[in-house]
Each structure stands twice: as C-alpha cells, then as structure tokens.
Amino acid sequence: MQNERRKPLKPVQTMSAAKKRAMHARLSPDQKIYLAKRQVSGFSMNLITFLLIAGLCFVILYPFIRLVPSVLSNIEDLGNPNVIWIPEKFSTVSFQAASRMIMPEGVMTMVKSIVYALAVMVIQVFISAMTGYTMARVKYKWTGLLYVVVALCFLVPRQSLLLAQYIYFNHFDALGVMRIFGQEVNLINKPVTLYLMALLGFGVNQSLFVLIFSQFFKNIPKELEEAALIDGCGFYRTYFRIMVPNAIPAIATVAILAFVWNYGDTYYTRYFDPSGPYMASKLATTFIDANKVTLLERVRVWYNVPTTTDMAFDALKQAGVLIFLAPLLVLYLFAQRWLVENLESSGLVG
Amino acid sequence: MKRFRIGYQTQRRLLGFTFLIPFLLGFLMFFALPLVNTVIYSFNHITVDDVGAMKLEPVGVQNYIDLFTTEVSTRSQQILRVLVDENSNMLVNLPLITLLSLFLALLANRKFKGRALVRMIFFLPIILGLEVVTDMLTVTTGSDWVQAGGGLFSQSLVARLLIRYTSIPNQYLRQLIAFVEDIFSIISRSGVQTLVFLAALQSISPSMYEVARIEGATAYETFWKVTIPSILHILLFVVVYTIVDLFLTSQIAAEAYSFAFEKNKIGIGSALSVVYIFNVLIILGLVLLITRKAVANNAK
Numbered sequence: 001m002q003n004e005r006r007k008p009l010k011p012v013q014t015m016s017a018a019k020k021r022a023m024h025a026r027l028s029p030d031q032k033i034y035l036a037k038r039q040v041s042g043f044s045m046n047l048i049t050f051l052l053i054a055g056l057c058f059v060i061l062y063p064f065i066r067l068v069p070s071v072l073s074n075i076e077d078l079g080n081p082n083v084i085w086i087p088e089k090f091s092t093v094s095f096q097a098a099s100r101m102i103m104p105e106g107v108m109t110m111v112k113s114i115v116y117a118l119a120v121m122v123i124q125v126f127i128s129a130m131t132g133y134t135m136a137r138v139k140y141k142w143t144g145l146l147y148v149v150v151a152l153c154f155l156v157p158r159q160s161l162l163l164a165q166y167i168y169f170n171h172f173d174a175l176g177v178m179r180i181f182g183q184e185v186n187l188i189n190k191p192v193t194l195y196l197m198a199l200l201g202f203g204v205n206q207s208l209f210v211l212i213f214s215q216f217f218k219n220i221p222k223e224l225e226e227a228a229l230i231d232g233c234g235f236y237r238t239y240f241r242i243m244v245p246n247a248i249p250a251i252a253t254v255a256i257l258a259f260v261w262n263y264g265d266t267y268y269t270r271y272f273d274p275s276g277p278y279m280a281s282k283l284a285t286t287f288i289d290a291n292k293v294t295l296l297e298r299v300r301v302w303y304n305v306p307t308t309t310d311m312a313f314d315a316l317k318q319a320g321v322l323i324f325l326a327p328l329l330v331l332y333l334f335a336q337r338w339l340v341e342n343l344e345s346s347g348l349v350g
Numbered sequence: 351m352k353r354f355r356i357g358y359q360t361q362r363r364l365l366g367f368t369f370l371i372p373f374l375l376g377f378l379m380f381f382a383l384p385l386v387n388t389v390i391y392s393f394n395h396i397t398v399d400d401v402g403a404m405k406l407e408p409v410g411v412q413n414y415i416d417l418f419t420t421e422v423s424t425r426s427q428q429i430l431r432v433l434v435d436e437n438s439n440m441l442v443n444l445p446l447i448t449l450l451s452l453f454l455a456l457l458a459n460r461k462f463k464g465r466a467l468v469r470m471i472f473f474l475p476i477i478l479g480l481e482v483v484t485d486m487l488t489v490t491t492g493s494d495w496v497q498a499g500g501g502l503f504s505q506s507l508v509a510r511l512l513i514r515y516t517s518i519p520n521q522y523l524r525q526l527i528a529f530v531e532d533i534f535s536i537i538s539r540s541g542v543q544t545l546v547f548l549a550a551l552q553s554i555s556p557s558m559y560e561v562a563r564i565e566g567a568t569a570y571e572t573f574w575k576v577t578i579p580s581i582l583h584i585l586l587f588v589v590v591y592t593i594v595d596l597f598l599t600s601q602i603a604a605e606a607y608s609f610a611f612e613k614n615k616i617g618i619g620s621a622l623s624v625v626y627i628f629n630v631l632i633i634l635g636l637v638l639l640i641t642r643k644a645v646a647n648n649a650k
Binding site: 058135235239332339 | 360361363376377385404427462469471478483486510542590598619624627630634
C-alpha cells in the first residue's frame with residue numbers, strides 16, 4: 001500500500017531521446033523559450049533545495065565534527081594555534097580518562113544504564129499502551145476528564161513537583177498502605193523508585209506516550225474488535241491478540257523515544273537515585289565546573305601529562321559525551337528506518 | 351431469586367478500568383498528592399527536626415512575599431528577573447523552533463536521492479537535543495561560555511559583508527547574527543517536532559495534490575491552500591510540546607531545588623514551584639488562545 005501511495009503523480013516519460021529531439025524541433029520559438037525557462041527554474045529550485053539541505057545537515061553535525069580533533073589530539077597539544085583540524089599527535093588519552101571518570105565499573109556501567117533504559121522502556125510501553133487503549137476504546141462518562149488529567153500531567157512541568165515528590169518518596173507510605181503493615185520506607189536512592197514511577201505511569205514523558213497510544217487506538221477500525229468479540233475473544237484477549245500486534249508502528253515510535261529519553265534522563269536518576277549506575281547522570285554530575293581542578297589533577301596523575309588547561313577539560317567533557325552517545329547512535333542507525341517508515345501510522349498525527 | 355448479571359458494556363468498562371488502575375494510582379501518588387502538598391508547603395514555614403519529621407507552621411502568603419522581595423537566585427538575581435528572562439526567552443524561541451521544524455519537515459518530505467540519509471540526520475536532534483548532551487557541548491574556552499556552533503557565522507565573510515556594506519541598522523543586524531549563531535541550540539530542540547510535522551505531511555492524501563495540480567494551482571498556492579490547512583491541527587500540538595519542552599529545561603527547577611535542599615527553605619521553594627506552574631499554564635493558555643483563533647480564521 002505504501003508503494004502505491006508514493007507513486008509519482010507524473011506519468012513516467014518513456015520517449016526515446018531521438019523522438020524527443022524531433023518533437024522539440026517542431027515546437028514554436030515561444031514554446032521553446034517556455035520549456036527552457038521551466039528547465040532553468042526547475043534546476044535552480046533543485047539547487048536551492050540541495051544547498052539548504054546540505055547547510056542544515058552541516059549545522060546539525062557541525063558541533064560533532066568540530067569536537068573530533070580536540071578529542072583525538074594529545075592533551076598537551078590543545079590550545080596550540082597551529083592545530084585546527086588535524087592534530088599533530090593522535091592520542092586517545094581523553095577517551096581513556098573520560099571513560100574512567102564516567103564509567104567507574106568499566107563497561108558494566110554502560111551495560112547497566114542500557115539495561116535500565118531498556119527495562120523502563122518496556123514498562124513504559126506496556127503501561128501507556130494499556131492506558132491509552134482504555135482511554136480510546138472504552139466509553140466512560142468521565143473519559144473527557146481522563147484526557148484533561150493526562151494532558152495536565154504532561155503540561156505541568158515535572159520539576160515543579162520535584163520537592164513534594166522527593167519528600168513523599170522520603171517517607172513513602174503508598175497512600176497509607178505501608179503504614180498499616182509496618183512503617184513508611186525511604187525510597188530515595190533506591191532504583192526501585194524509578195521503576196515504580198514508570199510502572200504507575202509517571203516515568204519520563206509518559207503522559208505523552210499515553211496520548212500517542214490513545215490517538216493511535218482511536219484510528220483502528222472498530223470492526224476488528226467486533227469480529228474478535230464474535231469469535232469469542234474476551235477483553236484482555238482482544239487487546240493482547242488483536243490490538244497489540246496491530247499497534248506495532250506506535251509501539252516502535254514510543255519505544256524509540258522512551259529508550260532515548262530514559263537513557264539520557266538526568267533528572268529522575270539524579271534526584272531519586274543519585275548513586276545508581278546511570279551514565280547520563282554520571283556525566284552531568286562529573287563534568288561540572290566545580291570539579292574541574294580535581295579532574296584535571298587526576299588526568300595528570302593517571303597519564304603522566306605534565307600540564308593541563310581548560311581546553312583539556314573541554315576535551316574530556318566531549319570525549320565523555322561521545323562515549324555516552326555511542327550506544328544511542330548505534331541504536332539509532334538501526335532503529336531510524338522504523339521511525340521514518342512507520343510515521344504515518346504511528347499515532348503521532350491525531 | 352434474581353440472578354446477578356452484568357451487561358456487556360458494564361463488563362467492558364470494568365475490565366477496561368483494570369487497565370487504568372496503574373495510571374490512576376500513579377496520578378494520585380505522584381501527581382495529585384505532590385501537587386496538593388506543594389501548595390500546602392508554600393503557605394507554611396517548614397522545619398525539619400533531628401528525627402527527620404517535618405513541622406509545618408502556617409505563615410500565610412509570607413513565603414510568596416519573601417520570594418519576590420528578599421530572596422535571590424543562585425546567580426544572585428531577583429526571582430522576578432529570572433521568571434521574566436525565562437518567559438521572554440521562551441516566547442522568542444517558540445516561533446523559531448516551530449518554523450524551523452516545519453521547514454526541516456518540508457525539506458525532508460521532498461523527493462530526492464539520499465533522502466533516507468538526510469532524514470536520518472534531520473532526526474538526529476532527538477538524540478543530540480538531550481539536555482545532558484547540549485550541556486556538555488557548551489565549551490568553556492578561557493573564561494566565557496561559547497555555544498557549540500558559535501563564532502562560525504559572526505566571523506564569516508557573509509556577516510562582515512552585511513555589517514560593512516548594507517545599511518541595516520547595527521542593532522538589528524547584531525540580533526540577526528546572534529540568531530544565526532544560536533541555530534544549533536534551536537535545532538537541537540526541534541527533533542521531535544520535525545518528526546511530528548513529517549508524519550503529518552505524509553498523512554496528507556496525495557489525491558489532494560493531484561486535484562491541485564489538475565486545477566492548475568502553483569506550488570505556492572498548493573502550499574498555502576493544501577499543505578498548511580492539513581497540518582494546522584498538528585501545529586497546535588507542536589506549539590504545546592515546544593512550550594513544555596522549553597520549560598522543562600528552564601533554570602527555575604534548579605532554583606526550587608536549591609531553595610529547598612541547599613538553603614533549607616522548603617516553603618519558599620514550594621512557593622516558587624506554585625508560581626512556576628501558574629506561569630506555565632498561563633503562557634500555554636495564551637498561546638493556545640492565539641493559535642486557536644488563527645486556526646478558526648483559517649477554517650473560514
């Protein structure tokens with residue numbers, strides 16, 4: 001169906017070159033001028049488009065192109081005015097140092113943060129799809145109110161609730177249930193907090209995911225459900241056997257976004273589980289100006305570098321970012337086809 | 351004895367409700383309760399004793415008065431100043447981000463060789479726009495902070511020519527150059543918006559364009575009469591998303607946190623949070639009102 005849609009509107013030209021030339025010779029001068037004008041304007045339009053696209057791509061990629069030389073060059077060479085693009089001596093010291101700083105457990109830190117992001121992603125997709133399905137497909141008197149509530153959860157900035165949430169987690173009693181069975185627990189600095197939030201629909205941007213799913217399920221034909229009902233499927237079976245397989249495009253979109261945002265989330269991880277193994281929050285808390293002196297000192301000791309400047313701090317930071325981004329970029333290379341191809345049916349368009 | 355029966359619809363509602371339970375529980379615990387608590391805290395003076403229990407002491411609106419008169423932010427600015435800065439910053443960036451993402455989507459929607467690659471690059475900001483990444487890319491060369499793409503345009507030939515040989519007043523030109531310099535920070539926030547716009551553009555039925563062609567519409571007319579009306583409802587979503595996204599990365603959150611946990615003034619931090627929520631909702635309301643009107647006018 002997709003191929004049918006993308007068929008060009010113009011009928012394909014099948015005339016041979018010789019025939020074309022013959023036809024061209026029969027045209028009046030006015031017609032020739034018109035044709036030439038069209039060719040010129042078409043060509044210049046294409047040229048402008050090409051330049052624009054190339055320029056924008058450059059702008060997007062420039063910061064990364066720019067940091068390649070500074071990251072790869074020898075730390076002592078940084079700030080050398082003779083070096084702009086090609087470093088005099090290649091070295092990976094910045095990378096080694098940065099990886100030691102943001103990955104205290106070596107590769108395991110990266111694996112752990114990827115696993116964390118994946119786990120939260122799965123929970124988020126599961127819960128938001130269910131919520132979205134009910135919102136779209138089960139009629140309550142208060143369905144409209146439900147939409148308002150979800151939208152409000154999306155609109156109220158999450159930081160403004162941070163304080164109260166923090167205090168609440170500090171004395172967590174699960175709406176009084178915990179108090180009956182014993183006492184309240186302190187959930188700060190425990191990974192379970194983050195999973196709990198995702199499980200109850202309040203992970204990173206989760207209300208947005210709920211909205212996407214509800215938009216998507218709204219557009220699935222009702223007949224599918226009715227057919228399933230007649231064939232004897234209950235509510236749950238209809239959902240898991242019929243609706244979920246049909247929702248793959250929406251699930252893919254949400255999953256990609258959820259993974260990226262969870263992997264890059266510094267906010268919940270930093271405040272609710274500060275000592276957990278999350279690379280994003282590690283990155284955000286390690287490379288702050290207050291740590292500059294200590295970090296540079298460490299580099300000098302670890303790698304026998306005689307002098308380090310502010311430039312070296314930048315190089316460290318950028319190397320850290322590249323290490324952090326590597327898994328994301330790899331994932332993106334594989335996943336972007338999904339993202340681009342399934343756009344129309346992803347539920348993003350309500 | 352009458353048998354207890356449940357109709358199909360009721361059953362469906364009950365079963366569907368089980369799907370909602372997690373979200374509703376979460377809403378109560380992680381949204382409603384904190385929201386109410388924030389408001390309560392903001393009207394109290396709060397002290398934490400040795401055991402860790404909190405003592406509330408009602409002070410009326412004193413926290414709010416203090417917030418705007420005596421308290422200062424971490425960069426020792428007046429709080430009002432910070433709020434005004436955040437808002438004006440947002441109102442400038444909002445149209446820029448919206449238009450840029452629409453532009454990117456329009457370009458990515460054209461047919462050309464290597465479109466897959468271009469789309470891949472255009473969506474990269476979804477990843478590169480992560481707050482932690484953009485934070486890290488700001489370079490601290492010497493003492494001043496320079497944006498990641500900075501210094502490229504203002505030193506370029508075009509900029510120099512513009513300054514020297516055109517009669518555009520210097521202050522506007524400076525603004526313009528500043529915008530161009532800042533383009534990476536704007537692009538880095540437009541990933542999701544581009545995605546959404548592209549999805550909307552692709553869902554426009556090709557037969558609409560076919561009709562326009564047959565009726566003899568120019569590309570310009572087709573754009574304004576077919577493309578724009580078909581994506582207007584998405585525009586609304588994009589605007590809202592952009593506002594929320596911009597506020598998400600604003601400085602006020604850090605301020606509230608520092609009030610509460612560094613300066614030990616939970617009440618004032620909460621007051622700031624409440625002001626902040628109202629601020630966001632008011633801006634959203636205003637923008638929605640304006641956009642709605644534009645949409646309604648277009649529908650006529």
